[in-house]
Amino acid sequence: MRNRSYHSIRVLIIVFLLISVIAPLITLLCNIHVGDIPKIIDAPQFWPMIFNSLLASALATAISVTLALALAWCVNRTSIKMKGLFSVLFTLPMLIPSISHGMGLVLLFGDNGLLTNLFGVNLPLYGLLGVVIGEVLYSFPVAFLLFTDTFQYEDYTIYEAAEVLGLSKFNQFDCITLANMKRPLLSAIFAVFTLVFTDYGVPLVLGGKMMTIPVYMYREVIGLLDFSKGAIIGILLLIPAVIAFIADLRNKDGQRSSTIVRAYEIHPNKVRDGLSYLLCIVTVVLISLPILTFVYLSVVKQYPIDLSFSLVNVAKAFDLGLGMYLINSLTIALFSALIGVLLTYFAAYITARSKRTFTTMALHLISILSLAIPGIVLGLSYVLFFKGSVIYGTLAILVQVNLVHFFASPYLLAYNSFSNFNENLEDVSMTLGISRMRMLSDVYMPCMKETLCEMFSYIFVNAMVTISAVSFLANFKTMPLSLLIPQFDSQSLIEATAFISVVILAVNVLMKIAVFFVKHRIKRYE
Numbered sequence: 001m002r003n004r005s006y007h008s009i010r011v012l013i014i015v016f017l018l019i020s021v022i023a024p025l026i027t028l029l030c031n032i033h034v035g036d037i038p039k040i041i042d043a044p045q046f047w048p049m050i051f052n053s054l055l056a057s058a059l060a061t062a063i064s065v066t067l068a069l070a071l072a073w074c075v076n077r078t079s080i081k082m083k084g085l086f087s088v089l090f091t092l093p094m095l096i097p098s099i100s101h102g103m104g105l106v107l108l109f110g111d112n113g114l115l116t117n118l119f120g121v122n123l124p125l126y127g128l129l130g131v132v133i134g135e136v137l138y139s140f141p142v143a144f145l146l147f148t149d150t151f152q153y154e155d156y157t158i159y160e161a162a163e164v165l166g167l168s169k170f171n172q173f174d175c176i177t178l179a180n181m182k183r184p185l186l187s188a189i190f191a192v193f194t195l196v197f198t199d200y201g202v203p204l205v206l207g208g209k210m211m212t213i214p215v216y217m218y219r220e221v222i223g224l225l226d227f228s229k230g231a232i233i234g235i236l237l238l239i240p241a242v243i244a245f246i247a248d249l250r251n252k253d254g255q256r257s258s259t260i261v262r263a264y265e266i267h268p269n270k271v272r273d274g275l276s277y278l279l280c281i282v283t284v285v286l287i288s289l290p291i292l293t294f295v296y297l298s299v300v301k302q303y304p305i306d307l308s309f310s311l312v313n314v315a316k317a318f319d320l321g322l323g324m325y326l327i328n329s330l331t332i333a334l335f336s337a338l339i340g341v342l343l344t345y346f347a348a349y350i351t352a353r354s355k356r357t358f359t360t361m362a363l364h365l366i367s368i369l370s371l372a373i374p375g376i377v378l379g380l381s382y383v384l385f386f387k388g389s390v391i392y393g394t395l396a397i398l399v400q401v402n403l404v405h406f407f408a409s410p411y412l413l414a415y416n417s418f419s420n421f422n423e424n425l426e427d428v429s430m431t432l433g434i435s436r437m438r439m440l441s442d443v444y445m446p447c448m449k450e451t452l453c454e455m456f457s458y459i460f461v462n463a464m465v466t467i468s469a470v471s472f473l474a475n476f477k478t479m480p481l482s483l484l485i486p487q488f489d490s491q492s493l494i495e496a497t498a499f500i501s502v503v504i505l506a507v508n509v510l511m512k513i514a515v516f517f518v519k520h521r522i523k524r525y526e
Contacts, residue, residue, distance in 0.1 A: 006436040013347050014359070017366045020404045024381035025373070031384050032235070033228040040232055045211055050236075053212045056128060057197040060135035064192050065185070068140045071283060072147035074276035079266050087148065088512075089284045091141045092291065095508040097465045097482050098138045100501040102205030103489060104290020105134055107297060107498070112304045114293060126208030134202035137287065139195050143188035150184040198237050198374030201467055204486065213237055214376055218471070227384060234377040242372045291505065298499035313495035320488075320496065322481070326503065329481040331395060332470075333463040336402040340459040341452060344407060348414035349440060353421075364415075371408040375468030378405055383472045395478050398470050405469040406462045410455035417451045418444065449522045457515040461508045 040046055071090060075083045093101065108115045109123045109130075116122065123129065178185075200214030207215055217233040220226050297303050301310035344367075351364040370378075382401050391397045425439065445452070467482050474483055481504060488497040 009346050010350050010363075013343060013350065014363060016343065017347075017363070020400060021366055021369060021373075024378070024385040027385040028231050028234060028377070028381040031227055032231045036228045036232055040229060045216070049211045049213055049216055052128070052210050053197060053214075056131045056135065056203070056210075056212065057193050059128075059132045060139060060196045061189060061193040063132065064136050064140040064196075065143050065188050067136065067283070068143035068188065069147050069181070069185070070279060071140075071144055072151055074280055075148060076151035077266060078273050078276040079268060080273050080276050080280065086280050086284065089287065090144050092287055092505075093137050094141045095461060095465065095512075096291070096501050096505050097201055097467050097485060098134075098199050099201030099205055099467060099485050099489070100294070100504075101137045101290060102130070102134045102202040103485070103497060103501070104293055105130060105137075106205060107293045107303075107494070108289055114296075117304065126206055127210045130206035130208070131203050131210065131212070134206050135196045135199065137290070138199065138202060139192045142195060143192050146184050146188050146191070147181070150181060194240065194372070194374075197240055198376065199468070200376060201486075205489065214374070214468075217376060217380075227380070230380050231384070234374075234380050237374045237377050238372070291502075294498040294501045294505075296498075297495050298502055300495065303494055314499055316493070317496040317499050320484075320493075322484070322496075322500065322503070325479055325481040325484055326507075328395065328478060329464055329504075330507070332398050332402060332480055333460045335395075335399045336406070336463040337456045337460040339399065340403050340406065340410060341455045343403065344411040344455060345414050345452065348411050348418055349444070352415045352418035353425075353436075367411045368408045370404055370406075373405075375405050375466060376471070379469045379472040392473075393475055393478065397473055398478060398480065401469050401473060402459070402463045402466065405466065406459050410458050413451060413455055413458075414448070417448050421447075450519050453515050453519050453522070457511060460511055464504055464508055 071086075074080065075087055080086075105125060107113055109121060109125050110116060113121075198214055200212070200218050203210070203212040203215045204218065213233060213236060217230055217237065220229045220233065298313060299309055299311065300307045301312060347363060347367050351360050351367065354360050378401060382397065386392045386397055391400070421444070425443070464480075465482055467486065470480055471483060474480060481500060484500050485497055488500065
């Protein structure tokens with residue numbers, strides 16, 4: 001009787017995930033017409049499209065992971081100042097949609113780009129080069145955050161022993177640092193590759209004649225309403241993501257926990273710090289250029305004809321519905337974050353603080369399955385499964401698809417936090433007659449306030465910037481602000497498009513600032 005609420009919530013979460021994750025994917029498979037498979041494979045653009053996607057993803061992943069590792073090392077293993085500021089600036093690309101990065105590069109290096117006209121630079125932007133640069137800007141912050149977290153948990157005693165044995169700094173980095181980074185390095189490679197491989201925002205703007213799989217799927221489904229071919233391409237997009245997902249799971253299962261005996265000590269080195277400053281500053285400049293370009297173009301009359309200051313494009317954006325779509329986005333993001341925190345938190349509590357049974361293991365697997373589902377595939381599966389239902393065409397289905405799309409990361413964040421508590425707490429509470437819900441509210445929640453803030457922030461920010469997961473589900477009334485970017489771009493409303501990107505960035509920055517102060521207040525009163 002004491003745990004009736006707990007069991008009811010567990011059943012509700014399981015039902016939600018079955019309806020929201022498993023059923024749409026099964027429907028996607030069932031909508032494939034076998035006769036369309038050879039048509040797609042035999043199409044002349046199929047194998048070049050596969051090659052383009054793999055090549056662009058591989059190059060972007062290699063550059064992103066290398067850059068992220070170097071920046072994380074600079075922030076955590078040197079004596080440079082303003083490390084916190086650099087860390088925040090490195091994550092700015094996560095606060096705007098991927099398509100905005102492509103547009104930013106066009107505005108800078110396109111035929112009439114600002115830097116093209118200013119310096120006469122003529123980059124072959126449309127094609128492989130542009131896609132790789134845009135994807136690197138979009139994806140490297142993910143790997144940076146992962147590496148930064150790992151660096152903070154290295155034990156200095158190993159390095160101290162290496163110095164006593166006479167190992168050079170290079171050998172220490174090779175034999176100790178890279179060895180310690182093996183698991184997060186593989187995780188970063190899988191995460192970035194999957195992110196780039198399934199993204200259609202950057203290739204849509206910068207691909208030119210180079211067709212990638214996500215862009216092909218986007219055009220086939222939205223342009224031609226061919227759901228069978230879209231489902232087949234969706235399965236193709238799913239295969240590399242699932243392989244990466246399974247390999248990452250096996251990699252995590254083999255990890256060993258370690259205890260930090262001594263925090264890492266940083267010795268003075270002017271050359272090292274100087275080179276680190278150079279790399280960090282250059283990266284910040286490159287990251288900031290597209291954002292500053294958006295701000296600049298938002299307040300000019302007509303680029304590149306009339307560069308005089310004007311708010312006419314701001315007014316035009318509002319006339320075209322920016323205010324209504326911003327309200328839609330805020331509504332979707334807020335409800336997604338609030339409901340998402342509750343669902344992921346309870347799901348993590350059930351799987352982390354219960355005995356390992358078939359039910360808890362299945363729930364854990366389904367909870368992290370969304371890591372392997374590209375947003376564009378998830379959106380299409382929702383169209384096929386929910387079409388004709390009461391929530392189809394409403395804000396509710398956009399909230400639901402965001403909940404599933406961003407379920408795994410906050411779930412794992414809470415799961416890892418729950419796993420740090422003593423495993424005997426539940427046995428003690430049962431002996432004392434304390435219900436699970438009382439334990440959750442009086443013991444776990446007070447200790448996990450900062451984690452809850454991070455979970456809320458993650459879902460909100462991603463719900464504001466996502467395009468792929470909602471592109472198939474939104475209509476004129478429910479459209480979120482992010483979908484105005486490709487729509488305005490197709491109408492050559494460059495200045496209004498730039499202003500929308502700035503608005504999305506501003507909202508997410510304000511959310512990050514609010515979360516920072518809430519976490520600071522929590523620490524202050526602990």
